[in-house]
Amino acid sequence: MDSHQPINNGFTFPKLPSSSIASRLEKNSDPSLGIFGSSPSNGALSPSVPPPPSHPRKKYIIGVCAMDDKARSKPMRNILDRLLTHGPFEAIIFGDKCILDEDVKAWPACDFFISFFSKGFPLRKAIEYVKLRTPFCVNEVDMQTVLWDRRLVLEILDQIGVQTPRRLVMDRDGGPTLDSRVLQKLKLRGVTAVEQRPVPEFKIIDQDTIQIGDQIITKPFVEKPVSGEDHNIHIYYHSSTGGGARRLFRKVANKSSEHDPDLNMPRTDGSYIYEEFMHMDNAEDIKVYTIGDQFVHAETRKSPVVDGHVRRNTDGKEIRYVAQLTPEEKKMAAGICKVFGQRVCGFDLLRVGGKSYVIDVNGWSFVKGNNYYYNNCASILQDVFLRNARQRKLSEVVFPKELSAENSWRLKAFVSVFRHADRTPKQKMKFTFSSAPFRELLNGGGEEVIIRQARDLKLVSAAAEQAMDEELEDSSKLQLLKNILDKKSNLPGTKVQVKPTITKDEHGNSKSVKLQIIVKWGGEVCGFQAQNMIEDLDERLYNLQRVHN
Structure with missing residues (x-):
C-alpha cells in the first residue's frame, strides 16, 4: 500500500x-x-x-x-x-x-x-x-486536564518512580484544580494530587540564587510557567559564565530560542517551576512516542538550549535520528501511558551522566513521516x-x-481552480544582531533605517561578511543573510529594514543596542504575466491609435 x-x-x-x-x-x-x-x-x-x-x-x-x-x-x-x-x-x-x-x-x-x-x-x-x-x-479525555499543569505532571512522575530534575515550585495561584472524577482515577492508580497550596515566600538572595520557602536553588536553572500550554521558558545562567538567559519558545521558522544577555531576574507575575539545569549528553534531547505499552519510538534532536537554531533537511523538516531506548526507559514509557491514561502519547527525555530524566509529558503526539x-x-x-x-x-x-x-451529506466531487500567479511570492526573514558592523548601518542615529538601493544593500552584505570574518555573530545566520542579499539585491522588490532596540541603564545612558534586520524580497512580475501585460499594452495602444486616427 x-x-x-x-x-x-x-x-x-x-x-x-x-x-x-x-x-x-x-x-x-x-x-x-x-x-x-x-x-x-x-x-x-x-x-x-x-x-x-x-x-x-x-x-x-x-x-x-x-x-x-x-x-x-x-x-x-x-x-x-x-x-x-x-x-x-x-x-x-x-x-x-x-x-x-x-x-x-x-x-x-x-x-x-x-x-x-x-x-x-x-x-x-x-x-x-x-x-x-x-x-x-x-x-482518556478527562485525564488530559492533568497535562495542563506542569506541577501535577512532575509530581505524578515522581510518585510512579520516574526520575525528574530537582525543582522548586513558586505557587502564586493557590495550586492546581482537578475534577473529582480525575482525582478518583489518580487515587485508584496509586497517585495523590495536592490542589490547595499556600503561597510560599519568594526571595532573591543574590544575582545567582533564589529562595522559595526554606529551599534554595542556584543558577543555572530553568524557569517554566506551570501552564503546560505556555511555552515561554527561560534558562538563567550563572554570572560566572556571563549571566543572561536564553528564551525558549515554540519554533518560529528556524528559531526555537534566543539568548538575552540582559535578562537576569526571574519573573514575579505568576506561578513558576524552577528546575535544576541539566547538561544533557551530546547536547541532545529525546522525543519519545508511545502507542500504549506495546510500542515505543524515540528520536533525538539538537536541544533548543544550544543555540536556538533548528537544523532542517532539504525538505524543510527538522533533522532527527532514531534512538534506541534502554529497558528502564521503556518501562518508564509504559508507566507514563498507564498513569495518565494516554495510549498515544509523547514525552521529553534527557540523558545525563548515564541516567534518564523526564522533563515534560505532551499527551497526543505523532511521529511524522x-x-x-x-x-x-x-x-x-x-x-x-x-x-x-x-x-x-x-x-x-x-x-x-x-x-x-x-x-450525513455525501461528497460527490472536488472542484479545484488553479490560477497562475501574477508575481513571485513575497518573502522575508528576520535576524537579530548587535555587533559593530551592523550598528554602523544606522549612521550614528537611533531610528529605523530602510535600505532599498542595490549599492546600499551591498553595504549590509559587507557588514555580514565582516562580522563573519571577525566571528562576531552566528556564522550560519550571517551566511544566510549574505546569500539572500547577493542573489536578490539587484531585484526591485528587495529591501532591508534595520530596527534598533536600545537598552538604557539606570542613569539613562545607552547600555546596549540590539538590531533587528528584516530582509524582504520577491514580488517580481512573472514571465507569463509579463507577456500578458505586454500583449494587453499593445492592444490598448493599438485601440488608442485607431481612435485618434
Missing part, C-alpha cells in the same frame, strides 16, 4: 443544521481484516489481529474529535487510511464547525473516540460527550478496537438515525 496515497474514501462528516455542506466519503472496503506490511526486524512489536466476529452492522465507527489542523494532518490521515483499508471501520471527522458551535447532543455517535486537546479545542465539551455517549476512548510508525499505530489500534468491540458486543448496537453516519 502506498503510504503517500491521499485518503479519498471512508470518511464522514456530521451534517449541521445551519452550516455549509459538511462532507461524507463512502469507502467500499472489505470488512474482513487485512494484514499489515512486514516490519523491520529490530525487536519492535508487530501485533497479530484476530478476525472480526460476524455482525449485522458491517462497520464500526471511529470518531475523530480534534481541531481540523490536527484531525486532517498527514500523520492522522496515514493512520486512518490504514485502519479503513484493513479493518471493518468507518471514520467520522467531527470538524471545527461541529465541535465549536454544536451542542454535544448533536455530535455524531461513534464506537471509538479519538480526541485530544490543542489550542482552541473545547475539552470540557469533549468530556461531556464521553459521559453522554460512553464511546471507547483511545486517550514514518511509515513503520504508521503501520504499527494502525495495527495496534485495530487490535484494541476489535477486542473492545467483542467485549462490548458493539455489533448489536444500533445508533439513532439522527446520530448515524447515514444522516
Whole structure:
C-alpha cells in the first residue's frame, strides 16, 4: 500500500443544521481484516489481529474529535487510511464547525473516540460527550486536564518512580484544580494530587540564587510557567559564565530560542517551576512516542538550549535520528501511558551522566513521516478496537438515525481552480544582531533605517561578511543573510529594514543596542504575466491609435 496515497474514501462528516455542506466519503472496503506490511526486524512489536466476529452492522465507527489542523494532518490521515483499508471501520471527522458551535447532543455517535486537546479545542465539551455517549476512548479525555499543569505532571512522575530534575515550585495561584472524577482515577492508580497550596515566600538572595520557602536553588536553572500550554521558558545562567538567559519558545521558522544577555531576574507575575539545569549528553534531547505499552519510538534532536537554531533537511523538516531506548526507559514509557491514561502519547527525555530524566509529558503526539510508525499505530489500534468491540458486543448496537453516519451529506466531487500567479511570492526573514558592523548601518542615529538601493544593500552584505570574518555573530545566520542579499539585491522588490532596540541603564545612558534586520524580497512580475501585460499594452495602444486616427 502506498503510504503517500491521499485518503479519498471512508470518511464522514456530521451534517449541521445551519452550516455549509459538511462532507461524507463512502469507502467500499472489505470488512474482513487485512494484514499489515512486514516490519523491520529490530525487536519492535508487530501485533497479530484476530478476525472480526460476524455482525449485522458491517462497520464500526471511529470518531475523530480534534481541531481540523490536527484531525486532517498527514500523520492522522496515514493512520486512518490504514485502519479503513484493513479493518471493518468507518471514520467520522467531527470538524471545527461541529465541535465549536454544536451542542454535544448533536455530535455524531461513534464506537471509538479519538480526541485530544490543542489550542482552541473545547475539552470540557469533549468530556461531556464521553459521559453522554460512553464511546471507547483511545486517550482518556478527562485525564488530559492533568497535562495542563506542569506541577501535577512532575509530581505524578515522581510518585510512579520516574526520575525528574530537582525543582522548586513558586505557587502564586493557590495550586492546581482537578475534577473529582480525575482525582478518583489518580487515587485508584496509586497517585495523590495536592490542589490547595499556600503561597510560599519568594526571595532573591543574590544575582545567582533564589529562595522559595526554606529551599534554595542556584543558577543555572530553568524557569517554566506551570501552564503546560505556555511555552515561554527561560534558562538563567550563572554570572560566572556571563549571566543572561536564553528564551525558549515554540519554533518560529528556524528559531526555537534566543539568548538575552540582559535578562537576569526571574519573573514575579505568576506561578513558576524552577528546575535544576541539566547538561544533557551530546547536547541532545529525546522525543519519545508511545502507542500504549506495546510500542515505543524515540528520536533525538539538537536541544533548543544550544543555540536556538533548528537544523532542517532539504525538505524543510527538522533533522532527527532514531534512538534506541534502554529497558528502564521503556518501562518508564509504559508507566507514563498507564498513569495518565494516554495510549498515544509523547514525552521529553534527557540523558545525563548515564541516567534518564523526564522533563515534560505532551499527551497526543505523532511521529511524522514514518511509515513503520504508521503501520504499527494502525495495527495496534485495530487490535484494541476489535477486542473492545467483542467485549462490548458493539455489533448489536444500533445508533439513532439522527446520530448515524447515514444522516450525513455525501461528497460527490472536488472542484479545484488553479490560477497562475501574477508575481513571485513575497518573502522575508528576520535576524537579530548587535555587533559593530551592523550598528554602523544606522549612521550614528537611533531610528529605523530602510535600505532599498542595490549599492546600499551591498553595504549590509559587507557588514555580514565582516562580522563573519571577525566571528562576531552566528556564522550560519550571517551566511544566510549574505546569500539572500547577493542573489536578490539587484531585484526591485528587495529591501532591508534595520530596527534598533536600545537598552538604557539606570542613569539613562545607552547600555546596549540590539538590531533587528528584516530582509524582504520577491514580488517580481512573472514571465507569463509579463507577456500578458505586454500583449494587453499593445492592444490598448493599438485601440488608442485607431481612435485618434
